[in-house]
Amino acid sequence: MVTLLDKGYFPGLKGIPIVESKISNIDGEKGILTFRGYPVEELAKHCSYEDVCYLLLKEDLPTEDERTELRKELLKYKDVDINIANSIAHMDRNLHPMYMLSISVLLLQGSDSTSFNIKNQEENIQRAIRLIAKLPTLIGIYRTKDPDFAQGKEFDSFAHYALYCLDEQSAKNQDLVNIFEQLLILHADHTINNSTFSVRAVGSSHASIFASISSAINSLSGPLHGGANEKVISMLEEIKSPENIEAYIESKISEGEKIMGLGHRVYKTYDPRGVYFKKELLPKIFNEDNPFKIDKHLDNLYNIAQGVEEVALKRFGNKGIYPNVDFWSGLILKAMNIEPNYFTTIFALGRIMGWAAHWLENIESKNAIFRPKQLYKGLDIRHIDK
Template identity: 35%
Template sequence: MEGYAKGLEGVIAGESTICQINGEKGQLLYRGYPIEQLAKHVSFEDTTYLLLYGHLPNQQDSALFRAKMRNARELGPQILDMISHFPEASHPMELLQSVIAYLSAYVEHRIHHGPTCNCRETLHQVAQLPSVIAAYHRIRNGLRYIPPQKSLSHGANFLYMLRGELPTEEEGKIMDSALVMHAEHAFNASTFTARVVASSQSTCYSSISAAIGSLYGSLHGGANERVMDMVDEIGTKENVVPWLEAALAKNQKVMGMGHRVYKAKDPRSNLMEEYLLYLSEQSGDMRYYDILKELELQTRKRMEEKGKPIYPNVDFFSGAVYRLLGIPTKLFTPIFAMSRVSGWLAHVLEQRMDNRLYRPRALYTGPEPRDLPSDLP
């Protein structure tokens, strides 16, 4: 049928001024700024401001916004209680989704008074997700909850609350920069989910909770977890070639390589590689770096020979970076959520500025009209 595109592939489903991706050139820009510059020189808090307000903050706005974000980090006793009592076998993404829905009950929503929303004021969702993830990890491991520290950046505070000790300045910067790199990526499944929910004029908490649900799916978040499973399976640099040959012979994908949109190197992967090298040298453990570099080299060589060049995407090095920062694999997708929430909120606000309820049609492939059978039970 004309106009039908499975999975909406290639369909333009809305206008946006937030994020531009040029897959051929390997460019990613937030509000026109290249990701490499933002990730190196702008904090996650200022990046969030940029995404939510459309421009970088001046010094005064930056200080005010930072204070607001840091004041909102502390978890209330109800949330700590919820984390403690959440079913043992659950995944932390289910917890995040529930916490956001629950937090909503404590907020006076202003959505019905116009296209704006008070999420830029409360900043609950951006500020509290790292605290929830850190508290989840500690409580699940029989450790005490560490309250946030206002002197620390968003990324450094997360590491502090997770590990219970202050990170080095460099570790804090790397974590913050990794969050900047994951904060936004245009109309992917979770962001589109957030916008669809926003289009019905539901609350931004409903949008974010739904977006977390979408990111939880194995086709969206989680590639860096699978990269680390692969690295663990490979084990040594020497085993890269035999492992790769066996994998390609079975048509198995090399995790963290290739991308639907980027047909050049994902600009974020260069920075992630730089951070991995730094952390590996600092820790004296070059194993992950050596395996990944060899795997990149050998995969690119073989794929180029086949005339199908592929390059590392952001997930190729990020899992190893997180691991060297002391973050367990189970938290990789929640960390993606705690970063992407800034982009989701920006899209919710943008959707409301010029809203039209999403209502696509389905191509009906069911039975023709028919009468009920005469021998109904």
Template identity: 45%
Template sequence: MEEKQMEVVPGLAGIPAAESAVSYVDGEKGILEYRGISIETLAEKSTFLEVAYLLLFGKLPAESEYKKFKDDITYHTRLKVKILRMMELLPENGHPMEYLQSVVAAMGMYYPAKDVMNEETRYWSAVRLIAKMPTIVATCERLKSGDAPIQPNNNLSFAANFYYMLFEKVPDALTEKILDAMLILHADHTMNASTFSARVVGSTLADPYTVISSAIGTLSGPLHGGANEEVVHMLKEIGAKENARPSIERMIEKHEKIMGVGHRVYKTKDPRAKCLQSFAHKLFQNTTGKGKILEIAEEVEKVVNDKLASKKLYPNIDFYSGIVLQEIGIPTELFTPIFAMGRVAGWLSHWLEQLKTNKIYRPDQKYTGLHNQEYVPMSERR
């Protein structure tokens, strides 16, 4: 039997999977834009909820539109008592990403959203998902530490409320700004694995809770989220600025990967890393001793520039995000869930875009198996 002549591209690298107007990356120049606006501008001037609106609806909201969207989100941050009970019954050693994926999938039973072509259904599902994910993550952390969950505080901003639900205290202004910017910087990044997953599941007209839980599952893999934890670990191991050069040179000699360095798309420094580095400077401004980890990181960056620029390897978002999150007291297990709390805005935007011109994903394959094989009875098999 003759097989079709096809070339398989591993990982579909470089193959456009959809037309999209949500975000744009220029990996050579180090540009990332959401709906045409640079990430640096948004991280400095905007808020996560405004950015979520921009991504979802394609334009910056007018004042009244922003107020309504913000109020809708703020008044949907609570979890149903049955969801809380369900979370209490999940294993304490489960990872927060597993909690998040399970609870988001279960939300589909409480907030039926099968009619995905209905605009109201789509809007309220997006509101509920963005609103409740921080509550799920904070609740999970509290339960795992044996503490009672804290109800959301509607008087606080989106980011401050997340911090409050975790630590039962209101963050200072810089911590609030950094957490909010962290969500903005993670909110979308063109056609990555989890976004593709959201679009594939969305293309079957599955409900949005199923769409987002599949995206969360995709993000949970170590090749997608998670390198920031390893960066913090690596910098702690290096231990001092003067150890950075010999340690990194040794790693390069041994062909070990430097965590938080290199990117499939960026062939220069990731613009999100630049934003987080400047936040790190603000954060460590008054903390001489604790600023050591930032000094080590910047020394590592210098060595990486000297030794790996020829391979176009530069710091990516994870290089500075772990340092910043750790310094504001966020437990390492929550680094990837926080990524998901931001990225849900992007996943939902791609889902909405997918539904506009939907065609179910059904790629082809290049068959490499056998044909015309005999069915051997079990008693004769060896």
């Protein structure tokens, strides 16, 4: 058997430790995810967005006064410069919102002339908070094409504002705001995944937080990372009916194609975030007593998803392949009338807390600039014939 050491390189750095971190931890065998020691399920159930943001950036949960102060800061700094707002409002409508978000984060650097000075960690934390505050606004401006979006409006919490930026009607329903807040918390961090690696790698050159977060957004846009929940909804719509599930899965297996929303590189059991979606959040939406209407189309997609899960567990459960967080999250977002091409931006609204925490930790730990080594397989030296 040829080992990775025999090959001389490690494709994708799979399983290779590259940093020491205190931010989050995964036990893939037991299906446990913690943020600074707290199980993610407890944080989602008992904490606010502001609590988790404070925990990730400042290493512990806030007092009531500290939570209130952070909430004030996030809502105070949500607005963006009018020139940037106009640029976003006039971006091409065909541009996927994730690429808009990446571009817009870089534009924000134009309003921060000292962003390359990263020596003062307290200033770095404040810069991170102000960037987190503005992320929903970028989405709201682009979605509505209104540079004055949400100007002068009051909001109860940052989660309330974030949902307003995606759908004004859903933001009027406190039950939906609570569900949305829990969804953001569940996405807040996930150790050194592809996008967080991007933050660490770019930040290791002492690039600004804007450049580092922009790179992470681009990473997250891919269907093998954050874009999967959008693809799951497309898959459920392609199946059309619960009666078609078996045939659909068989065709995917026979063609060697990936079934979206199934499996995870780290978890060998059910993703704890997926369990929370399934047991805690989805039942609040898909039941007869819910405070908002679910149309027949969405109810059918939910039934299909349950059927796909049932078939998948029978076919792949013994191989450690289970539905992941992306398998369920799109159904919740669709119930909030959020357009599917904005699903991955919501992932970013949660994950930016973790990205910022990793950027900050990378600076404080004085990690060396990332410089992996390649294994060259090209041609030997050759010369131009004259």
